[in-house]
Every structure is written in structure tokens, then in C-alpha cells.
């Protein structure tokens with residue numbers, strides 16, 4: 192695909208407009224202030240951008256979710272506050288701030304207070320390594336992916352803190368489920384990422400995106416057999432990681448009131464909620480980075496591509512929520528350990544095969560391997576159903 | 587065998603719902619919601635809410651004779667009636683006080699069923715508000731009185747039947763009165 196040079200220039204300019212805006216601000220500051228403040232300002236600008244982006248994304252995700260779910264159920268969703276309900280999240284925020292903050296009498300006060308504070312920290316920290324666009328990664332860590340996996344798995348601890356400190360049986364059950372579920376799903380999630388690391392030979396999120404360049408910028412990992420399977424596994428695990436339906440056992444409202452955040456109200460509850468939505472966003476963002484080519488894509492500016500893909504994935508999560516009922520606990524664990532885990536283990540050698548065998552043949556082999564293993568796993572996972580007993584004298 | 591096809595089918599159903607909600611009519615997959623203050627559902631004739639007192643022509647011609655049947659039959663006892671006494675000290679066969687406590691009324695329609703004088707009927711007006719729960723929700727007679735024309739407008743079916751019945755009764759009364767009076771001409 193060849194583009195006329197001026198078009199390419201324009202695209203480049205739009206692409207980097209946000210980065211350039213930051214550079215321009217720093218230049219301006221450089222005229223008046225000493226050098227070290229400029230360095231500081233650079234950090235502060237990125238930091239503030241991320242700190243503002245997190246809550247903003249969360250607020251509008253709630254609106255998006257309510258709208259989409261509404262449409263799925265043939266309703267309008269919120270449409271009263273502002274045009275199309277666009278101010279609804281702000282109204283919700285104000286409401287949250289004015290709510291009473293209730294702490295159970297028997298609760299462990301300090302831990303109960305700390306849990307919602309702590310949970311937001313990893314949720315915001317993972318934003319650091321998400322490549323939002325070309326040259327728009329806040330910190331280009333060379334172990335970015337490892338950092339992401341490590342930090343995002345901390346989320347289990349504050350959730351368990353909150354559930355333990357509440358001194359409530361429902362909270363505790365929710366917390367137990369969270370621990371079990373998150374730890375189980377962490378494993379297939381991490382393993383599903385391995386082929387990506389193998390192929391791009393790097394843990395840096397930026398490099399991973401850069402290895403997915405190609406004609407039309409469409410050389411994404413998802414267009415390979417291992418990439419597709421890896422993506423599906425990763426995405427299912429991501430849904431489980433951020434406790435969204437159909438894996439929302441930790442807060443199963445029909446059995447556990449609200450699970451781990453039963454005893455939280457007002458802004459503390461909102462913080463839990465915020466962390467959940469920010470996690471959903473970053474997990475989808477990383478899925479985009481790893482399998483959907485990150486900010487790569489023809490014609491549009493890179494950050495638009497990134498946000499477009501991420502929001503598409505989030506819409507799929509919402510779609511799941513509008514469709515599927517909740518898993519049972521044993522099914523949930525079985526699904527992670529007996530289905531996803533073996534499939535990821537098969538996926539890794541298939542990726543290796545892709546590396547060594549010419550493309551056509553590799554497609555053929557991979558499809559064959561996946562078909563056989565999928566069929567086998569389904570067979571093995573089938574629950575034992577006893578034969579229907581017949582009572583000859585009963586009729 | 588569980589290959590996940592059921593899940594895909596389910597996902598397809600919701601996706602279809604989502605897409606069709608944008609352009610279909612409510613009766614085949616569109617949005618059902620009626621945006622209440624701006625839009626309203628068409629009123630159904632049998633819809634019932636808080637009773638009103640029907641009068642013929644002018645508000646002083648109330649049909650109610652203050653017999654008190656509805657007062658006794660009303661399950662939550664929210665009707666309060668006082669018979670008017672005329673200067674001679676006789677009951678005037680019309681209510682001087684007729685109140686219904688809207689805070690208590692449960693819109694059951696019992697009063698409509700028992701009234702032998704076609705006086706009390708269930709209304710369609712449901713937007714009843716008051717700034718104070720105690721006093722203001724007790725509606726006086728003036729607020730409850732509504733003309734027969736209004737009745738004909740909101741519930742044409744019932745109202746016409748009632749009107750026919752009343753006219754027939756009137757006629758019969760006239761005839762019987764005519765029969766008891768001495769004949770003043772050739773009787774047909």
C-alpha cells in the first residue's frame with residue numbers, strides 16, 4: 192500500500208498530535224524554568240493524564256454498559272441527565288459522594304478502610320505500560336508484560352482484605368471465591384501470553400506492537416492460529432480476572448448479596464467499582480496490544496485505533512453480561528484447570544510449529560491439532576451422566 | 587456434548603435484540619419503553635384509579651343520595667359521607683360532606699360496584715399529588731365531582747350503558763306515574 196507522501200505526513204501529524212502537544216507544553220516551560228523542573232513536568236503531565244484517564248474511562252464505561260445492556264433488553268438505558276444521558280456518570284458520582292459511609296461495628300476498621308484505597312493502586316499502575324498509541328506509552332519498560340501480569344494479580348489481595356475485614360459471612364465467601372478464581376485464571380492467562388512473547392522475543396509492550404507491523408498494518412497476531420486461540424483464552428481469562436459475568440461469582444448478587452463489597456457504601460464502594468472497570472479497560476487494552484496489533488491499523492491515527500479496538504473488546508464483555516448466566520463454582524474451576532490450561536499448553540508448541548514450518552502447512556497442522564485437542568478436551572470434560580434408571584413396577 | 591454452540595446461539599439472540607432495538611417497532615423486537623412525561627400510553631377504558639362522583643349537567647345535581655353503602659363497603663374505609671339536612675330537619679337525600687382519603691384508597695373499585703344510584707365511578711386521572719400526606723390527600727366533594735360528559739369521554743362504553751339504563755328507568759317511572767294518575771285522554 193503506497194500512500195501519497197503528503198497524506199502520510201498528515202497522518203503522521205495527527206498520529207502524534209497528543210505527543211506533540213505535550214512536547215510543546217514542555218518547550219514553553221523550558222523558556223521560563225530550570226531544566227530539572229521540565230523533567231519533573233514531563234513526568235507530571237504523563238501522570239496526570241493517566242490519573243485523569245482512569246476515572247474518566249471508568250465513568251463512561253458504566254454509562255456505556257448501562258446503555259448497551261439496556262438495548263439488549265429492549266430499553267433505552269439512562270437518557271435523562273444531559274443529552275443521551277451523557278452527564279449520568281457525573282450525577283452518579285455526586286450521589287456516591289453524598290452517601291453515608293457505614294463501617295460495621297465488628298469490622299477491622301483499618302483494613303476495612305485500606306482495602307478500597309489499595310485496590311485502586313494496581314488498577315492505575317498497570318496503565319503505565321499500556322501503549323495507547325505510537326510513542327504514547329507512559330513508561331517503556333523492557334519487562335512491561337511481566338510488570339502487567341505481576342501488578343494486575345495484586346488485585347486479589349485488596350479484595351480479600353475487604354472481604355475479611357468486613358466480618359460478614361457473605362463478604363468472606365465472596366473473598367474466598369475471588370482468591371480461588373483469580374489465582375486459577377491467572378495461570379492460563381499467563382500461559383496464553385507465552386506464544387506472543389516467543390514470537391516477538393520481547394517482554395516490552397511497545398516491541399510487541401512493533402513486531403505486528405506489516406502490509407496495511409494488519410499483520411496482527413490474531414490472524415495466526417496460535418494467536419486466535421491465545422486471544423480467545425486470554426480474553427476469557429480476562430473476563431474472569433475482572434470478575435465480570437459470567438464469571439462474577441465473587442459478587443454474585445443472587446447468592447452473596449454483593450460478595451466482597453457487601454459492607455461497603457458510598458465512595459468506598461465506588462472505588463471498588465472504579466477498580467473493576469479500570470481493570471476491565473486495561474485487560475482489554477493489553478489484549479489489544481498482544482493480539483490485535485495494538486495501535487497498528489491503516490488510515491486512522493494510532494490512538495484512535497487503540498481505543499477503538501479496546502472499546503470493541505469491552506463491548507464484547509458487556510455483551511457477555513447481557514447474555515450469559517453465572518457459572519457454578521465447580522464449573523468455573525473445572526473450566527480453568529481442565530479446559531483452558533491444557534489448551535494453552537497445546538498452544539505453545541503450535542506457536543513453535545508456526546515458527547519453523549512454512550505458512551500454509553502450519554495453518555493446516557495447527558487447525559488439525561486444535562480440532563483434535565478441542566474435541567478431546569470436550570470429551571474428557573463431559574460430566575458423567577448415569578443412565579436413566581427404569582423402575583418396571585413403578586408404572 | 588458441550589461444544590459451546592449453545593452459548594453462541596445465546597449471544598446471537600442478544601446481538602439481534604441489540605441491533606433491532608434501533609429500528610424495529612416495539613411489537614417485533616423494538617424498544618418497549620414509553621418515555622412517560624413526554625409520551626403516554628393510550629388509555630385503556632377499563633383502567634381505574636381513584637373514584638369520582640358523577641353529576642348531571644350542573645354540579646348541584648349530584649346523583650349521590652348519601653345512602654352510605656359505598657362508605658360501608660369500602661375495604662379500607664376511606665370514604666366519609668354526611669347527609670345534608672334540609673331546613674325542615676329532614677334528610678335532603680344528598681351529601682353535604684363527601685370525602686375520600688386518597689392516601690388510603692386502594693383503587694379497588696368496590697364503591698363503583700355497590701353504588702345503586704350510578705353515582706360513583708373509577709377515574710382515569712392518576713397523577714394525584716399533595717405536599718402533605720395527612721390533610722391534603724383527603725379530597726373534598728368539590729374535587730371529586732365530575733360531570734357526566736367527562737365520564738362519557740373517558741369511559742364511553744360504560745357511560746353509554748349507564749345512560750341508557752338511567753333513561754329507561756326514567757321512562758318507566760314516568761309511565762308508571764302516568765298510569766297511577768287519572769287518564770287524561772285516550773290511552774294507547
Ligand code: SF4
Pocket residue numbers: 636637659660661662663664665686690691692693694695696697698
Ligand atoms: S376504590 Fe375501593 S378503596 Fe377506593 S374508595 Fe372505592 S371502595 Fe374505597
Ligand code: SF4
Pocket residue numbers: 649650651652653654655656657667700701702703704705706
Ligand atoms: S356514592 Fe352511591 S353508594 Fe355512595 S353514598 Fe352516594 S349513592 Fe350511596
